[in-house]
Amino acid sequence: MASIIDIKRRKASVESTGQITKAMKLVSTVKLQRAKQRADESKAYFNKMYETISSILAKAGNINHPYLQENGSTKKGIITISSNRGLAGGYNNNIVKLIRDSGMNKEDIMIYAVGHKAMDTLKHRGYEIVSDDSEMINEPVYDDARILGEKLLKAFEDGEIGEIYLAYTDFKNTVVHEPKLVKLLPIENDQQANEEKSESKAPMNFEPEPEEALSLLIPKYICSMIYGALVTSVASENGARMQAMDSATSNAEEMISNLELAYNRARQGAITQELTEIISGAEALK
Numbered sequence: 001m002a003s004i005i006d007i008k009r010r011k012a013s014v015e016s017t018g019q020i021t022k023a024m025k026l027v028s029t030v031k032l033q034r035a036k037q038r039a040d041e042s043k044a045y046f047n048k049m050y051e052t053i054s055s056i057l058a059k060a061g062n063i064n065h066p067y068l069q070e071n072g073s074t075k076k077g078i079i080t081i082s083s084n085r086g087l088a089g090g091y092n093n094n095i096v097k098l099i100r101d102s103g104m105n106k107e108d109i110m111i112y113a114v115g116h117k118a119m120d121t122l123k124h125r126g127y128e129i130v131s132d133d134s135e136m137i138n139e140p141v142y143d144d145a146r147i148l149g150e151k152l153l154k155a156f157e158d159g160e161i162g163e164i165y166l167a168y169t170d171f172k173n174t175v176v177h178e179p180k181l182v183k184l185l186p187i188e189n190d191q192q193a194n195e196e197k198s199e200s201k202a203p204m205n206f207e208p209e210p211e212e213a214l215s216l217l218i219p220k221y222i223c224s225m226i227y228g229a230l231v232t233s234v235a236s237e238n239g240a241r242m243q244a245m246d247s248a249t250s251n252a253e254e255m256i257s258n259l260e261l262a263y264n265r266a267r268q269g270a271i272t273q274e275l276t277e278i279i280s281g282a283e284a285l286k
Helices: 004-060 091-100 116-124 142-157 191-199 210-285
Strands: 076-081 109-114 128-132 163-171 177-185
Touching: 004 210, 076 091, 076 116, 076 142, 076 210, 091 116, 091 163, 091 177, 091 210, 109 116, 109 142, 116 128, 142 177, 142 210, 163 210, 177 210
Parallel strands: 076 109, 076 163, 109 128
Antiparallel strands: 163 177
């Protein structure tokens, strides 16, 4: 059995850790409320932009545009959105698993990282890190998404990458965060869009020409998708950290309770031993 002094030191250490995790939980709760509000405000636009582009392509028929066709490159550029800090449960590891289990060849994947945690793990596992824009996850703004979007579009136009993907964590609610891998380019007509095309009889007319209109719309679509992913990922990160710190605080409280019990038993044992020695000494003097 550990000594009384060892138990007291262990208890003091756990109490200190519990205070830290409790404070971190409170900070994450405050940040989550602000991030959740931003995610809720942007989600409607985020979803509507995707639906609008899908609807346009479904009704437009065959359009010859570089953003809608393969450019011959087998490389896949993946924007990975994680956090710059740990202590968020499985939040960062889920993004790594998402890419690892995607079925893509590691040699064909080019990582455009936003967030140090997933980037460091992927780099350690041999993935190619092309870009590091981790600072933008601290306070995401639309200009950051625009710059990153333009970077990937240029790489796509130059034939450096043949496909663009977005790996992020979608915020459902405080306790549910879903990692997603979404293909951004080349844009494909999904099943919903095809059904809409078959049901809709109205033709899609463009002003100016379809190619020129798509050249304006698709970059905005890419930037909107990236910005929406950044905002919802920040909310997911704070939600995951709040849960992790809440669990850590509960574990610390349980450990303190067990250590108090062990301390009382050790103290009672020490008192009993001292009394036994005193009585034995008194008997020996008789």
